[in-house]
Amino acid sequence: MVDKAQCCCSTEEATEEELLSRLDEVIAEYKGKPGALIPVLQMAQAIFGYLPESALKKVALGLDKSYSEVAGVVSFYAFFSTNPKGRQTIRVCLGTACYVRGGKQVLEALKSKLKIEVGEATPDRELSLEVARCFGACGLAPTMSIGEEVYKRVRPAKVGEIIEEYYKNNVSVKGAAV
Amino acid sequence: MAKITIDNEVVEVPDGTTILAAARRAGIKIPTLCYLEDVQAIGACRVCMVEVEGARTLVASCVAPVSDGMVVHTNSKKARAARKMVVELLLSDHTGDCQVCDRNDDCELQALARDLGIRDITYQGEKSRRLVDDSTPALVRDSAKCVLCRRCVTVCADTQSVGGIFPQGRGFETVIGPAFAGELDDIVCVQCGQCAAVCPVGAISERDQVQEVWAALDDPTKTVVVQTAPAIRAALGECFGLEPGTLVTGRMVTALRRLGFHAVFDTNFAADLTIMEEGNELLTRLKKALTGEGDVALPMFTSCSPGWIKYIEYFYPDMLNNLSTCKSPQQMFGAIAKTYYAQKIGKKPEDMIVVSIMPCTAKKYEAQRPEMRDSGVQDVDYVLTTRELGRMITEAGIDFVNLPDGKQDSPIGLGSGAADIFANTGGVMEAALRTAWEVVTGQELPFDNLHVTPVAGLDGIKEASATFTNCLPEWSFLEGVTAKVAVAHGLGNARRLIEKIRAGEASYHFIEIMTCPGGCIGGGGQPRMTTNAIRKKRIEAIYKEDEGKALRKSHKNPEILQVYEEFLGAPLGELSHKLLHTKYTPRTKV
Structure with a gap:
């Protein structure tokens, strides 16, 4: 429920x-x-x-x-999903440039911060985690996005801050999952 | 008709025949894996590929129809190489612990690798994830041995109309199994084991209880007795290379004694007991229905087959009142062994172990149902399939083929010919009619040699009817009544029959349902592979066993008369109700 x-x-x-x-x-x-x-x-x-x-x-x-x-x-069928989607989707680019510059580590950091796997959503249904293939911003690798907003040169250690910032600006309910 | 040339042999076959069937007719063997006669031809595994002149690619011979003038090469360089590659790829993703696999020496993949001369697996790489499902008491599935042939899918969905297992996921991730690669215990699995019966490899097997039985036999504080289902005697020999249809009743008894069982009894005794209870239940229902004395559910369904019980609980829970309340013979035996027999030998039920030898995996489930503890403890402790008993006899080093005949112990070891035929489709019906007819009319059942031939044989749904005449006074309400009966085997046929009844297209008084095609002789625990030809041979053997006996009616069995006189009182009496009858549980199908 x-x-x-x-x-x-x-x-x-x-x-x-x-x-x-x-x-x-x-x-x-x-x-x-x-x-x-x-x-x-x-x-x-x-x-x-x-x-x-x-x-x-x-x-x-x-x-x-x-x-x-x-x-x-x-x-x-890949089209069907048995996992609920979040209100917004985080996409981590694993295109070639982002991959070699640490996209995989960014993804791992997000997984452990949000405690979800790729394809899943946070328990508050705010954020889903997906993998993307190139935002066309290879010079700014590694990149990730939340909704429409793209984050450049993301360092795995900074992922926590990005998420907390997102929640501060977008989610008013106290005691959210993160 | 089409004239085709296969490996320089000219064959003429009807249009629409597959290349595989045409080759077999010409005596040419094309290797197969996913193909299974009378069950499945889907061209999934590609092992049966052959070269057809003028065709762009190799074709899967199990599904490709012949055409006039076709020229086929089953052993061209291209066909041999392709076939070998397919099997090598299968082996590269298969857990090949053959020495310790229960299919060692009985595995179609192992045989293919041998026959195709594969000496090396050149493909190395990632293996599919391994999921082991031992959630049910009946079956164990190991996805690391699965070759994705889909035989189990077809038999579960089509033959049995259960649909418990389907391919889940796609590509390399594909797992054959219950919803979302879950467990059998979470879905509508009736535990019939037909999936295990058709599996070419060790991916689905019975849940082995041989070690538990050895431990019981080694325990000096326990009295261990054994019962053997009617269908074992016509199939056990196949575990030792004997021809299908070889009757091995006497050798089976001797083998069980040598394994160390304290007493060797017979489920046939309990089958006769079932007829006494179920026959009387039927007559009571008919009386109430015909005299308007009470509201009863008709038709009455037989309740011997635990896969069928679980099936009706899932798919037709509104018809549970139509099921006979009789326990199956296995469970009647367990309850009587741990009460009547235990008292006779001065033992407590908890100091006795009852082992069943069954052709069935669902019996393992049935023995563990919570209702089956009327002796105060679990009535039947361990259930071994025919295959497990075969392995146990082999492990003990017993030379089964050359054993002398033995005889079952008394007082719960004697069965009539009517009990023998419980092993095959139509048999329970025939056994019930042999007794019911005689009870009502005082005359023998008016069929040649007591065989109700309209309900015998491998047709999926069979019917018969007979009109009662010259009824004894207490059964006068049946005078002139035409009793209509039907028999179905294989749950798909059971569903078709029930749908006909629910649509008002047919009506019957009494219906026999057996879960497995052919009945128990084709059970999920029988020696593999059970084809229709083998079913027929086992059925012939069972009728031979019946005809060879002077005692061919359940109500004439002296040990049955004895158990009523010394212990139970009368059929449907108070003690019978407590020990021999049961209740069912409505379940949902998702």
Whole structure:
């Protein structure tokens, strides 16, 4: 359960029950049609932002598919994600220039600061961590970005400061995860 | 018809025949791995590639159909090199601990490497991650041995209509398994072990309990008794190179005695007991339904097959009232052994160990169900599959083939011919009818040689009906009633039958369901590979065992009459209800 007081964006967000009932409508529309699984999964991801277990089980039941088969499809396509996305995405460039100038170490520092793996989001759903391939700023390597903002010549030791600065400027809720 | 040339041999085959089938007809062997007759032909592993003149690439012969005038070379330089490369690549990502693998000498990948003359694995590099799943009491999966052939996927989804395992992930990361490469215990796995039965390598096997059984036999404080399922006697010989369908009942008993079991009994005794309870339960349900005395669920389903029990609990939980409340013969035996027999020999249930030899992996699960402790302790302690018993006999250095015949102990070791046929599809139905008919009419079941042939054989769904006439006075309400029965084996067929009933397209009074194709003789714990030809041979052997007996009806079994007289009282009596009947658990399918 998402604790609403802890969730910075809960005021505009629908509850999980509301999202699941929207999914029910999608399933009702596609039920019994051949090839329904992938479009229904795409719409489910559009509704939830990712594919939570509750949605996948509903899809399996609704379309009378085995849960393992649904999971097989979800884990096959890179498009589908079973991890929630953060409000903003951190991208660490691992293009050639950034890689040789320590991009990998920047990524490791972020992983240990945020305590998440690539593809995951922080528990407060504020930040996701992804890997990128070249921002076109190779002269400023290594680079990373949070949302639209690009950070240049990032040193692994400074990663903590960047994150704390981000939270100070963007997240007002006290007691956030970091 | 198409005329094709394979390795300079001209073969004429019907259109649509695959190159592999045409080659086999011409006596030409093309190596295969993922292909499995009657189960799967998907061209996934590429081991069966051959060269076809005029074709741009090599083709997978298990899926490529012939065309008239086709010229095929199965052993051209190109085909040999490709095949060898494919197997080498498979070996490069396979944990090859062959000496200590339970498939040592029984592994299709090992055999392919040998047959193709592979002496070196030239490809080195990263190996797939290893996931070992021992979450269930029945099965162990080891992804490091998996060759991604998908036989298990097909048998689970199509033959069994369970869909527990599918490929997860993609490319090099692909793992065959439950949702998100999780564990069998978290999904709808019914633990039938058909996946293990078709696995070409050591990636899925039964959870081995041989060590636990040795430890029990070595423990001087325990009395260790053993029961053998009806289907073991027609298959165990295959573990020692005997022809499929060789009956080894007597040798099996001698081997078990030499292993050190204190008493060798027979699940067949409990199968006869099942008929007494289940037959009476059916007649009671029919009476209530026909006289309007009470609300009962019909059709009644048999409940001997634990994979089927878990299946109906998952997929049709609203029909659990249709299941007979009878425990399976394995569990009836355990409960009787640790009460009636324990009292007879002056032992406490906790000082007894009951070991089952079963053709089945789901029986390992069944023995551990929380309901199965009516003697006060777990009624059946250890369950070994046919394969595990074969290994145990081999380990003990027993020359099985040349053993003299032995005879089961009394008083819970005698089984009728009706109990023998529990081993195959249609058998429980036939056994029940042999008794029920005679109880109701006083006459023998009006089928030639007591065989209900319409429900025998390997057709997926079978039906029969018979009209009761000249009923004894207490069964007069059945006079003129046509009893309709059906039999399905393989859970996919069970699902089809149930859907027909739910759609109102068919109705029956009594239905036998066996989880595995062919019934227990084709169980997930039987010697590999069980093909339809082998199923037929085992079934023939079982009917031969039945026909060779003077005692062919459960209700005539003197040891059954004895256990009711000395202990249980009457079928469906109070003690029977406590020890021989059970309850089921509705489950959800995701």
